[in-house]
Amino acid sequence: MIWIGDVLVSQGEGGVYNERMLGGARVWDPHRSKLSALYHVGRGIELTPGMRVLYLGAANGTTVSHVADYVDVVYAVEFAPRPMQDLLEVSRRRKNVIPIMADAARPEQYAPLVEAVDLLYQDVAQPEQASIALRNCSFLKTGGILVLMLKTRSVDVRKEPAEVFQDTLDALISAGLIVQESVWLAPYHHDHAAIVCTKPEV
């Protein structure tokens, strides 16, 4: 990852969302992007130029655009039409963003479009976040990495965030994933946690 002092940046064409530029690089704001927050509060995972990424819950494509600056290709899945309009605009300007309008809970619909990937990144506001991640693990290479941005309030507002966090960890571990890191994204994002797992060899 590229840091200028303690500012995380990415190299690429700027002006996607009026982001600040620093020495010709795009500042990746941890308050806006949960992935950037992960790099600030935890270790995260090193994005490398050869990586292929499946990004679930691409939304308006702001974080997507930063990830795309680092990696080979990003398959960006988004369901809602309004953010998709913005994501399409990002794709038109970035050759390595493949926008897919589909429901992340139904991977069979976009499986014929997506390669096996090194990184599966998920940031969806759904109750069934663990099961969506597990279903999409079919796309993950052996040794590949899952980064799950857990929105605890989307799972169940009545439950304590810590409880949702533990339940999700249990679900991922019992499905055979190896948890590398699990951190809360405070102070950047409240009630959001990041879980980094690897897919072991079978």
Add this chain to the structure above:
Amino acid sequence: MQSYWFGDVGDGCCTLFIGDSNAIIDRVRSISANMGSFVPLEWEKAVLCGACRDRIDYLSRLQAVCIAAAERSIREQYSRKDAELLQMVRTLDEIDTVINLLSERAAEWYLVRHPAFSRKYRRTPAHVLVKTMREKSKGALGSVAAEIERLAETRTTLAKEVSARANDVMPNTSALIGGLVAARLLSHAGGLLFLSRLPASAIQVLGARTALFAHLKTRSPCPKHGIIFQHRRVHNAPRDVRGKVARVLAGKLAIAARLDYFRGVVAPEFLDAAQERIDATGRRSEP
């Protein structure tokens, strides 16, 4: 055999999909894999197939197809009749908020200019006060008041359009609770599809989110009604049966919304029975 966007691959052979750009968009949108026996796509297969020259070519072709497919999906979703109604009713509710905010502020301003003026013991409706302010104030305050009046006119026009559109898009729901309230239900649910999928209990408390979650988290009583309170048969019902009317009405609305989504035309036999049932609930407990 595995079907990918560019063609079918199996047993060492590969059949390239042949078709114009529309055909391939249709293929991308309708294709589906069996996740049980799914083999992840390898882009090299596309080269062997003759779909592309190299990886750069592969990605640019795939991107073009995906963008076109997404554009078409967006267009389809936006052309549904409820998409515009959603924006119309949300604009209407926001204009209301703006009118209220501006009138309150303008009234405060007017009070400073006229220290002897007070609204106490006078039944001055807001629009009359705004008219007075426009006529009696010079400069910016006068034009703010004029602006409020103009917004109010826009609001009236828009409200008529919302009602008319709601009668067209959701005829059964509108027949039960009126176009405006029906449109507000639609706006809170996020669309006719989502409204038609809601259970009656959710429709009953749609718009009472704070009270509902307060109830779920603490021991506060559950809300009896949300937006549907705006309908006369709910707010005019005697207090002791209001909850019952709301429940029955919500039950009928859930059916009406499904009729609207799947049939899209008025169902008189349903409406007659439903109206009768709702009216009967409101009457039953009267002494």
